[in-house]
Amino acid sequence: MKNEIYGHFHPDERPFVDKAWEWVExxxxxxxxxxxxxxxxxxAFIVESLANRNPDVALRLDGGYPDAERRRALIGxxxxxxDSEEMxxxxxxxxxxxxxxxxxxxxMGALLGLGVKRGTIGDIHVLEDRCHAVVTREMADFLSIHLTGVGRSAATTSVLPIGMLRQAQARMETFEISVASLRLDGIASDVCRVSRSKILAPIKAGRVRVNWKAEENPAALLKAGDTVSVQGFGRFRVLEVGDLTKKGRYRVGIGKFV
Known part of the structure:
Protein backbone atom coordinates (compact mmCIF):
# COMPACT_ATOMS: atom_id res chain seq x y z
CA MET A 1 0.00 0.00 0.00
CA LYS A 2 2.77 2.45 0.94
CA ASN A 3 4.65 1.96 -2.34
CA GLU A 4 1.41 2.46 -4.24
CA ILE A 5 0.83 5.74 -2.41
CA TYR A 6 4.38 6.95 -3.05
CA GLY A 7 3.81 6.69 -6.77
CA HIS A 8 1.35 9.59 -6.65
CA PHE A 9 3.72 12.08 -5.05
CA HIS A 10 7.09 13.70 -5.64
CA PRO A 11 10.02 11.90 -3.93
CA ASP A 12 10.75 15.01 -1.85
CA GLU A 13 7.23 14.76 -0.41
CA ARG A 14 7.73 11.27 1.02
CA PRO A 15 8.60 12.41 4.57
CA PHE A 16 5.36 14.39 4.76
CA VAL A 17 3.39 11.55 3.13
CA ASP A 18 4.72 9.18 5.81
CA LYS A 19 3.68 11.58 8.55
CA ALA A 20 0.22 12.16 7.07
CA TRP A 21 -0.32 8.43 6.53
CA GLU A 22 0.46 7.85 10.21
CA TRP A 23 -2.15 10.46 11.21
CA VAL A 24 -4.76 8.74 9.07
CA GLU A 25 -3.87 5.26 10.31
CA ALA A 44 -3.57 19.82 2.55
CA PHE A 45 -4.14 18.04 -0.77
CA ILE A 46 -1.91 15.16 0.34
CA VAL A 47 -3.72 14.80 3.67
CA GLU A 48 -7.11 14.93 1.94
CA SER A 49 -6.02 12.33 -0.63
CA LEU A 50 -4.87 9.93 2.08
CA ALA A 51 -7.93 10.49 4.28
CA ASN A 52 -10.22 9.79 1.34
CA ARG A 53 -8.61 6.35 0.98
CA ASN A 54 -9.89 5.29 4.39
CA PRO A 55 -13.67 5.20 4.97
CA ASP A 56 -13.12 5.10 8.75
CA VAL A 57 -11.51 8.55 8.80
CA ALA A 58 -13.04 12.03 8.86
CA LEU A 59 -11.19 15.22 7.93
CA ARG A 60 -11.74 18.92 8.47
CA LEU A 61 -9.56 21.72 7.03
CA ASP A 62 -9.87 25.23 8.46
CA GLY A 63 -7.73 28.35 8.20
CA GLY A 64 -10.06 30.78 9.91
CA TYR A 65 -12.06 31.91 6.88
CA PRO A 66 -13.49 30.22 3.76
CA ASP A 67 -10.77 31.20 1.28
CA ALA A 68 -7.79 30.58 3.54
CA GLU A 69 -4.69 29.35 1.74
CA ARG A 70 -2.95 27.83 4.76
CA ARG A 71 -5.20 25.62 6.90
CA ARG A 72 -4.99 23.33 9.88
CA ALA A 73 -6.23 19.78 9.44
CA LEU A 74 -8.30 17.94 12.02
CA ILE A 75 -8.18 14.19 11.45
CA GLY A 76 -10.27 11.76 13.47
CA ASP A 83 -17.37 20.47 13.00
CA SER A 84 -17.99 20.80 16.72
CA GLU A 85 -14.31 20.59 17.60
CA GLU A 86 -12.21 23.65 18.40
CA MET A 87 -9.64 24.33 15.65
CA MET A 108 6.50 37.28 8.00
CA GLY A 109 10.16 37.99 8.61
CA ALA A 110 9.42 39.54 12.00
CA LEU A 111 7.39 36.51 13.08
CA LEU A 112 9.83 33.87 11.83
CA GLY A 113 12.66 35.91 13.35
CA LEU A 114 11.29 34.91 16.74
CA GLY A 115 12.39 31.35 16.05
CA VAL A 116 8.96 29.82 15.49
CA LYS A 117 8.18 27.27 12.79
CA ARG A 118 6.28 28.30 9.66
CA GLY A 119 3.54 25.83 10.57
CA THR A 120 2.48 27.93 13.55
CA ILE A 121 1.45 30.79 11.25
CA GLY A 122 -1.45 30.72 8.81
CA ASP A 123 -2.42 33.47 6.37
CA ILE A 124 -1.13 36.97 6.97
CA HIS A 125 -3.39 39.91 6.15
CA VAL A 126 -1.64 43.25 5.72
CA LEU A 127 -4.13 46.03 6.36
CA GLU A 128 -3.70 49.79 6.00
CA ASP A 129 -2.40 50.42 9.51
CA ARG A 130 -1.86 46.95 10.98
CA CYS A 131 -1.58 43.25 10.30
CA HIS A 132 -3.85 40.37 11.22
CA ALA A 133 -2.08 37.00 11.21
CA VAL A 134 -3.89 33.74 11.83
CA VAL A 135 -1.83 31.71 14.32
CA THR A 136 -2.18 28.59 16.43
CA ARG A 137 -3.66 29.07 19.88
CA GLU A 138 -0.61 27.35 21.36
CA MET A 139 1.78 30.04 20.07
CA ALA A 140 -0.44 33.11 20.15
CA ASP A 141 0.64 34.42 23.55
CA PHE A 142 4.33 33.76 22.86
CA LEU A 143 4.15 35.71 19.61
CA SER A 144 2.24 38.55 21.21
CA ILE A 145 4.78 38.91 24.02
CA HIS A 146 7.90 38.73 21.88
CA LEU A 147 6.87 40.56 18.70
CA THR A 148 7.89 44.13 19.54
CA GLY A 149 8.74 45.45 16.11
CA VAL A 150 8.21 44.98 12.38
CA GLY A 151 10.85 46.19 9.97
CA ARG A 152 12.30 49.34 11.52
CA SER A 153 9.11 50.21 13.35
CA ALA A 154 8.16 49.38 16.92
CA ALA A 155 4.82 47.60 17.20
CA THR A 156 2.21 46.69 19.76
CA THR A 157 0.41 43.35 19.60
CA SER A 158 -2.69 41.67 20.96
CA VAL A 159 -4.41 38.29 20.61
CA LEU A 160 -7.96 38.31 19.24
CA PRO A 161 -10.55 35.56 18.73
CA ILE A 162 -10.65 34.19 15.19
CA GLY A 163 -14.07 35.79 14.65
CA MET A 164 -12.41 39.22 14.71
CA LEU A 165 -10.14 38.46 11.75
CA ARG A 166 -10.00 41.23 9.15
CA GLN A 167 -9.13 39.97 5.69
CA ALA A 168 -7.03 41.80 3.14
CA GLN A 169 -7.54 41.37 -0.57
CA ALA A 170 -4.51 39.88 -2.28
CA ARG A 171 -2.79 42.55 -4.33
CA MET A 172 -1.88 41.50 -7.82
CA GLU A 173 -0.11 43.28 -10.66
CA THR A 174 -1.64 42.11 -13.92
CA PHE A 175 0.00 42.19 -17.34
CA GLU A 176 0.19 40.25 -20.56
CA ILE A 177 3.14 38.44 -22.10
CA SER A 178 3.63 36.86 -25.51
CA VAL A 179 5.34 33.45 -25.54
CA ALA A 180 6.20 30.84 -28.13
CA SER A 181 4.91 28.02 -25.91
CA LEU A 182 3.30 27.44 -22.53
CA ARG A 183 6.43 25.82 -21.10
CA LEU A 184 7.24 26.60 -17.50
CA ASP A 185 10.75 27.86 -18.23
CA GLY A 186 9.57 30.24 -20.94
CA ILE A 187 6.75 31.82 -18.96
CA ALA A 188 8.72 31.95 -15.69
CA SER A 189 11.71 33.60 -17.35
CA ASP A 190 9.49 36.29 -18.88
CA VAL A 191 7.62 36.97 -15.63
CA CYS A 192 10.79 36.99 -13.50
CA ARG A 193 12.66 38.97 -16.15
CA VAL A 194 15.66 36.69 -16.34
CA SER A 195 17.04 34.65 -19.22
CA ARG A 196 15.72 31.19 -19.84
CA SER A 197 19.13 29.73 -19.02
CA LYS A 198 19.08 31.40 -15.59
CA ILE A 199 15.58 30.17 -14.75
CA LEU A 200 16.68 26.56 -15.36
CA ALA A 201 18.82 26.47 -12.19
CA PRO A 202 15.99 27.02 -9.67
CA ILE A 203 13.67 24.72 -11.64
CA LYS A 204 16.14 21.81 -11.67
CA ALA A 205 17.00 22.44 -8.01
CA GLY A 206 13.37 21.99 -6.97
CA ARG A 207 12.94 25.65 -6.01
CA VAL A 208 10.01 26.21 -8.36
CA ARG A 209 6.53 25.05 -7.42
CA VAL A 210 3.44 24.79 -9.59
CA ASN A 211 0.27 24.69 -7.52
CA TRP A 212 2.51 24.18 -4.47
CA LYS A 213 4.09 21.04 -5.92
CA ALA A 214 7.80 21.02 -6.81
CA GLU A 215 8.19 20.99 -10.58
CA GLU A 216 11.65 20.12 -11.91
CA ASN A 217 10.68 19.73 -15.57
CA PRO A 218 11.36 22.97 -17.49
CA ALA A 219 9.12 21.73 -20.31
CA ALA A 220 6.07 21.28 -18.08
CA LEU A 221 3.11 23.06 -19.67
CA LEU A 222 1.19 25.67 -17.71
CA LYS A 223 -2.51 26.38 -18.01
CA ALA A 224 -4.97 29.03 -16.86
CA GLY A 225 -5.37 28.94 -13.08
CA ASP A 226 -1.91 27.58 -12.31
CA THR A 227 -0.04 29.30 -9.47
CA VAL A 228 3.73 29.35 -9.77
CA SER A 229 6.22 30.28 -7.07
CA VAL A 230 9.91 30.80 -7.82
CA GLN A 231 12.12 31.01 -4.77
CA GLY A 232 13.70 34.43 -4.65
CA PHE A 233 11.37 35.89 -7.29
CA GLY A 234 7.92 35.65 -5.72
CA ARG A 235 4.71 34.13 -6.96
CA PHE A 236 2.46 34.57 -9.98
CA ARG A 237 -0.70 33.09 -11.45
CA VAL A 238 -1.59 32.30 -15.04
CA LEU A 239 -4.88 34.17 -15.39
CA GLU A 240 -5.75 33.26 -18.96
CA VAL A 241 -4.28 31.78 -22.09
CA GLY A 242 -5.35 33.39 -25.34
CA ASP A 243 -5.46 31.90 -28.82
CA LEU A 244 -2.42 31.70 -31.02
CA THR A 245 -1.52 34.92 -32.81
CA LYS A 246 -0.77 35.07 -36.54
CA LYS A 247 2.90 34.71 -35.62
CA GLY A 248 2.18 31.50 -33.72
CA ARG A 249 2.61 32.91 -30.23
CA TYR A 250 0.37 32.75 -27.17
CA ARG A 251 -0.89 35.81 -25.35
CA VAL A 252 -0.87 34.90 -21.67
CA GLY A 253 -2.47 36.97 -18.92
CA ILE A 254 -0.35 37.00 -15.76
CA GLY A 255 -1.14 38.13 -12.23
CA LYS A 256 1.95 38.69 -10.07
CA PHE A 257 1.42 38.86 -6.32
CA VAL A 258 2.90 42.02 -4.83
Missing amino acids: NAAVYHELKRTEFLDPRQ PDYRDL ELRVLEAVPVDPGGLDHGDY
Missing part, protein backbone atom coordinates in the same frame (compact mmCIF):
# COMPACT_ATOMS: atom_id res chain seq x y z
CA ASN A 26 -3.94 6.37 13.96
CA ALA A 27 -7.38 7.92 13.47
CA ALA A 28 -8.75 4.76 11.85
CA VAL A 29 -7.13 2.13 14.06
CA TYR A 30 -6.59 3.83 17.41
CA HIS A 31 -9.40 6.41 17.19
CA GLU A 32 -6.96 9.25 17.74
CA LEU A 33 -7.77 12.89 17.02
CA LYS A 34 -4.96 14.82 15.33
CA ARG A 35 -4.87 18.58 14.93
CA THR A 36 -2.01 19.57 12.64
CA GLU A 37 -0.05 22.77 12.22
CA PHE A 38 -0.95 25.01 9.29
CA LEU A 39 -0.55 23.18 5.99
CA ASP A 40 0.12 24.76 2.64
CA PRO A 41 -2.32 23.85 -0.17
CA ARG A 42 -0.14 21.02 -1.44
CA GLN A 43 0.16 19.46 2.01
CA PRO A 77 -12.38 8.60 13.34
CA ASP A 78 -15.45 8.86 11.13
CA TYR A 79 -17.90 8.87 14.05
CA ARG A 80 -16.47 12.09 15.52
CA ASP A 81 -18.33 15.32 14.75
CA LEU A 82 -15.30 17.36 13.69
CA GLU A 88 -7.62 26.43 18.09
CA LEU A 89 -7.07 29.40 15.82
CA ARG A 90 -6.33 32.90 17.00
CA VAL A 91 -5.64 36.27 15.40
CA LEU A 92 -2.39 38.01 16.21
CA GLU A 93 -2.90 41.73 15.66
CA ALA A 94 0.29 43.74 15.15
CA VAL A 95 0.01 47.53 15.03
CA PRO A 96 3.27 49.25 13.98
CA VAL A 97 3.98 52.81 15.09
CA ASP A 98 4.91 53.57 11.47
CA PRO A 99 3.11 51.12 9.13
CA GLY A 100 4.09 52.94 5.95
CA GLY A 101 5.76 50.68 3.40
CA LEU A 102 5.52 47.48 5.45
CA ASP A 103 4.47 44.46 3.41
CA HIS A 104 3.75 40.76 3.81
CA GLY A 105 7.44 39.88 3.82
CA ASP A 106 8.18 42.33 6.64
CA TYR A 107 5.55 40.82 8.91
Whole structure:
Protein backbone atom coordinates (compact mmCIF):
# COMPACT_ATOMS: atom_id res chain seq x y z
CA MET A 1 0.00 0.00 0.00
CA LYS A 2 2.77 2.45 0.94
CA ASN A 3 4.65 1.96 -2.34
CA GLU A 4 1.41 2.46 -4.24
CA ILE A 5 0.83 5.74 -2.41
CA TYR A 6 4.38 6.95 -3.05
CA GLY A 7 3.81 6.69 -6.77
CA HIS A 8 1.35 9.59 -6.65
CA PHE A 9 3.72 12.08 -5.05
CA HIS A 10 7.09 13.70 -5.64
CA PRO A 11 10.02 11.90 -3.93
CA ASP A 12 10.75 15.01 -1.85
CA GLU A 13 7.23 14.76 -0.41
CA ARG A 14 7.73 11.27 1.02
CA PRO A 15 8.60 12.41 4.57
CA PHE A 16 5.36 14.39 4.76
CA VAL A 17 3.39 11.55 3.13
CA ASP A 18 4.72 9.18 5.81
CA LYS A 19 3.68 11.58 8.55
CA ALA A 20 0.22 12.16 7.07
CA TRP A 21 -0.32 8.43 6.53
CA GLU A 22 0.46 7.85 10.21
CA TRP A 23 -2.15 10.46 11.21
CA VAL A 24 -4.76 8.74 9.07
CA GLU A 25 -3.87 5.26 10.31
CA ASN A 26 -3.94 6.37 13.96
CA ALA A 27 -7.38 7.92 13.47
CA ALA A 28 -8.75 4.76 11.85
CA VAL A 29 -7.13 2.13 14.06
CA TYR A 30 -6.59 3.83 17.41
CA HIS A 31 -9.40 6.41 17.19
CA GLU A 32 -6.96 9.25 17.74
CA LEU A 33 -7.77 12.89 17.02
CA LYS A 34 -4.96 14.82 15.33
CA ARG A 35 -4.87 18.58 14.93
CA THR A 36 -2.01 19.57 12.64
CA GLU A 37 -0.05 22.77 12.22
CA PHE A 38 -0.95 25.01 9.29
CA LEU A 39 -0.55 23.18 5.99
CA ASP A 40 0.12 24.76 2.64
CA PRO A 41 -2.32 23.85 -0.17
CA ARG A 42 -0.14 21.02 -1.44
CA GLN A 43 0.16 19.46 2.01
CA ALA A 44 -3.57 19.82 2.55
CA PHE A 45 -4.14 18.04 -0.77
CA ILE A 46 -1.91 15.16 0.34
CA VAL A 47 -3.72 14.80 3.67
CA GLU A 48 -7.11 14.93 1.94
CA SER A 49 -6.02 12.33 -0.63
CA LEU A 50 -4.87 9.93 2.08
CA ALA A 51 -7.93 10.49 4.28
CA ASN A 52 -10.22 9.79 1.34
CA ARG A 53 -8.61 6.35 0.98
CA ASN A 54 -9.89 5.29 4.39
CA PRO A 55 -13.67 5.20 4.97
CA ASP A 56 -13.12 5.10 8.75
CA VAL A 57 -11.51 8.55 8.80
CA ALA A 58 -13.04 12.03 8.86
CA LEU A 59 -11.19 15.22 7.93
CA ARG A 60 -11.74 18.92 8.47
CA LEU A 61 -9.56 21.72 7.03
CA ASP A 62 -9.87 25.23 8.46
CA GLY A 63 -7.73 28.35 8.20
CA GLY A 64 -10.06 30.78 9.91
CA TYR A 65 -12.06 31.91 6.88
CA PRO A 66 -13.49 30.22 3.76
CA ASP A 67 -10.77 31.20 1.28
CA ALA A 68 -7.79 30.58 3.54
CA GLU A 69 -4.69 29.35 1.74
CA ARG A 70 -2.95 27.83 4.76
CA ARG A 71 -5.20 25.62 6.90
CA ARG A 72 -4.99 23.33 9.88
CA ALA A 73 -6.23 19.78 9.44
CA LEU A 74 -8.30 17.94 12.02
CA ILE A 75 -8.18 14.19 11.45
CA GLY A 76 -10.27 11.76 13.47
CA PRO A 77 -12.38 8.60 13.34
CA ASP A 78 -15.45 8.86 11.13
CA TYR A 79 -17.90 8.87 14.05
CA ARG A 80 -16.47 12.09 15.52
CA ASP A 81 -18.33 15.32 14.75
CA LEU A 82 -15.30 17.36 13.69
CA ASP A 83 -17.37 20.47 13.00
CA SER A 84 -17.99 20.80 16.72
CA GLU A 85 -14.31 20.59 17.60
CA GLU A 86 -12.21 23.65 18.40
CA MET A 87 -9.64 24.33 15.65
CA GLU A 88 -7.62 26.43 18.09
CA LEU A 89 -7.07 29.40 15.82
CA ARG A 90 -6.33 32.90 17.00
CA VAL A 91 -5.64 36.27 15.40
CA LEU A 92 -2.39 38.01 16.21
CA GLU A 93 -2.90 41.73 15.66
CA ALA A 94 0.29 43.74 15.15
CA VAL A 95 0.01 47.53 15.03
CA PRO A 96 3.27 49.25 13.98
CA VAL A 97 3.98 52.81 15.09
CA ASP A 98 4.91 53.57 11.47
CA PRO A 99 3.11 51.12 9.13
CA GLY A 100 4.09 52.94 5.95
CA GLY A 101 5.76 50.68 3.40
CA LEU A 102 5.52 47.48 5.45
CA ASP A 103 4.47 44.46 3.41
CA HIS A 104 3.75 40.76 3.81
CA GLY A 105 7.44 39.88 3.82
CA ASP A 106 8.18 42.33 6.64
CA TYR A 107 5.55 40.82 8.91
CA MET A 108 6.50 37.28 8.00
CA GLY A 109 10.16 37.99 8.61
CA ALA A 110 9.42 39.54 12.00
CA LEU A 111 7.39 36.51 13.08
CA LEU A 112 9.83 33.87 11.83
CA GLY A 113 12.66 35.91 13.35
CA LEU A 114 11.29 34.91 16.74
CA GLY A 115 12.39 31.35 16.05
CA VAL A 116 8.96 29.82 15.49
CA LYS A 117 8.18 27.27 12.79
CA ARG A 118 6.28 28.30 9.66
CA GLY A 119 3.54 25.83 10.57
CA THR A 120 2.48 27.93 13.55
CA ILE A 121 1.45 30.79 11.25
CA GLY A 122 -1.45 30.72 8.81
CA ASP A 123 -2.42 33.47 6.37
CA ILE A 124 -1.13 36.97 6.97
CA HIS A 125 -3.39 39.91 6.15
CA VAL A 126 -1.64 43.25 5.72
CA LEU A 127 -4.13 46.03 6.36
CA GLU A 128 -3.70 49.79 6.00
CA ASP A 129 -2.40 50.42 9.51
CA ARG A 130 -1.86 46.95 10.98
CA CYS A 131 -1.58 43.25 10.30
CA HIS A 132 -3.85 40.37 11.22
CA ALA A 133 -2.08 37.00 11.21
CA VAL A 134 -3.89 33.74 11.83
CA VAL A 135 -1.83 31.71 14.32
CA THR A 136 -2.18 28.59 16.43
CA ARG A 137 -3.66 29.07 19.88
CA GLU A 138 -0.61 27.35 21.36
CA MET A 139 1.78 30.04 20.07
CA ALA A 140 -0.44 33.11 20.15
CA ASP A 141 0.64 34.42 23.55
CA PHE A 142 4.33 33.76 22.86
CA LEU A 143 4.15 35.71 19.61
CA SER A 144 2.24 38.55 21.21
CA ILE A 145 4.78 38.91 24.02
CA HIS A 146 7.90 38.73 21.88
CA LEU A 147 6.87 40.56 18.70
CA THR A 148 7.89 44.13 19.54
CA GLY A 149 8.74 45.45 16.11
CA VAL A 150 8.21 44.98 12.38
CA GLY A 151 10.85 46.19 9.97
CA ARG A 152 12.30 49.34 11.52
CA SER A 153 9.11 50.21 13.35
CA ALA A 154 8.16 49.38 16.92
CA ALA A 155 4.82 47.60 17.20
CA THR A 156 2.21 46.69 19.76
CA THR A 157 0.41 43.35 19.60
CA SER A 158 -2.69 41.67 20.96
CA VAL A 159 -4.41 38.29 20.61
CA LEU A 160 -7.96 38.31 19.24
CA PRO A 161 -10.55 35.56 18.73
CA ILE A 162 -10.65 34.19 15.19
CA GLY A 163 -14.07 35.79 14.65
CA MET A 164 -12.41 39.22 14.71
CA LEU A 165 -10.14 38.46 11.75
CA ARG A 166 -10.00 41.23 9.15
CA GLN A 167 -9.13 39.97 5.69
CA ALA A 168 -7.03 41.80 3.14
CA GLN A 169 -7.54 41.37 -0.57
CA ALA A 170 -4.51 39.88 -2.28
CA ARG A 171 -2.79 42.55 -4.33
CA MET A 172 -1.88 41.50 -7.82
CA GLU A 173 -0.11 43.28 -10.66
CA THR A 174 -1.64 42.11 -13.92
CA PHE A 175 0.00 42.19 -17.34
CA GLU A 176 0.19 40.25 -20.56
CA ILE A 177 3.14 38.44 -22.10
CA SER A 178 3.63 36.86 -25.51
CA VAL A 179 5.34 33.45 -25.54
CA ALA A 180 6.20 30.84 -28.13
CA SER A 181 4.91 28.02 -25.91
CA LEU A 182 3.30 27.44 -22.53
CA ARG A 183 6.43 25.82 -21.10
CA LEU A 184 7.24 26.60 -17.50
CA ASP A 185 10.75 27.86 -18.23
CA GLY A 186 9.57 30.24 -20.94
CA ILE A 187 6.75 31.82 -18.96
CA ALA A 188 8.72 31.95 -15.69
CA SER A 189 11.71 33.60 -17.35
CA ASP A 190 9.49 36.29 -18.88
CA VAL A 191 7.62 36.97 -15.63
CA CYS A 192 10.79 36.99 -13.50
CA ARG A 193 12.66 38.97 -16.15
CA VAL A 194 15.66 36.69 -16.34
CA SER A 195 17.04 34.65 -19.22
CA ARG A 196 15.72 31.19 -19.84
CA SER A 197 19.13 29.73 -19.02
CA LYS A 198 19.08 31.40 -15.59
CA ILE A 199 15.58 30.17 -14.75
CA LEU A 200 16.68 26.56 -15.36
CA ALA A 201 18.82 26.47 -12.19
CA PRO A 202 15.99 27.02 -9.67
CA ILE A 203 13.67 24.72 -11.64
CA LYS A 204 16.14 21.81 -11.67
CA ALA A 205 17.00 22.44 -8.01
CA GLY A 206 13.37 21.99 -6.97
CA ARG A 207 12.94 25.65 -6.01
CA VAL A 208 10.01 26.21 -8.36
CA ARG A 209 6.53 25.05 -7.42
CA VAL A 210 3.44 24.79 -9.59
CA ASN A 211 0.27 24.69 -7.52
CA TRP A 212 2.51 24.18 -4.47
CA LYS A 213 4.09 21.04 -5.92
CA ALA A 214 7.80 21.02 -6.81
CA GLU A 215 8.19 20.99 -10.58
CA GLU A 216 11.65 20.12 -11.91
CA ASN A 217 10.68 19.73 -15.57
CA PRO A 218 11.36 22.97 -17.49
CA ALA A 219 9.12 21.73 -20.31
CA ALA A 220 6.07 21.28 -18.08
CA LEU A 221 3.11 23.06 -19.67
CA LEU A 222 1.19 25.67 -17.71
CA LYS A 223 -2.51 26.38 -18.01
CA ALA A 224 -4.97 29.03 -16.86
CA GLY A 225 -5.37 28.94 -13.08
CA ASP A 226 -1.91 27.58 -12.31
CA THR A 227 -0.04 29.30 -9.47
CA VAL A 228 3.73 29.35 -9.77
CA SER A 229 6.22 30.28 -7.07
CA VAL A 230 9.91 30.80 -7.82
CA GLN A 231 12.12 31.01 -4.77
CA GLY A 232 13.70 34.43 -4.65
CA PHE A 233 11.37 35.89 -7.29
CA GLY A 234 7.92 35.65 -5.72
CA ARG A 235 4.71 34.13 -6.96
CA PHE A 236 2.46 34.57 -9.98
CA ARG A 237 -0.70 33.09 -11.45
CA VAL A 238 -1.59 32.30 -15.04
CA LEU A 239 -4.88 34.17 -15.39
CA GLU A 240 -5.75 33.26 -18.96
CA VAL A 241 -4.28 31.78 -22.09
CA GLY A 242 -5.35 33.39 -25.34
CA ASP A 243 -5.46 31.90 -28.82
CA LEU A 244 -2.42 31.70 -31.02
CA THR A 245 -1.52 34.92 -32.81
CA LYS A 246 -0.77 35.07 -36.54
CA LYS A 247 2.90 34.71 -35.62
CA GLY A 248 2.18 31.50 -33.72
CA ARG A 249 2.61 32.91 -30.23
CA TYR A 250 0.37 32.75 -27.17
CA ARG A 251 -0.89 35.81 -25.35
CA VAL A 252 -0.87 34.90 -21.67
CA GLY A 253 -2.47 36.97 -18.92
CA ILE A 254 -0.35 37.00 -15.76
CA GLY A 255 -1.14 38.13 -12.23
CA LYS A 256 1.95 38.69 -10.07
CA PHE A 257 1.42 38.86 -6.32
CA VAL A 258 2.90 42.02 -4.83
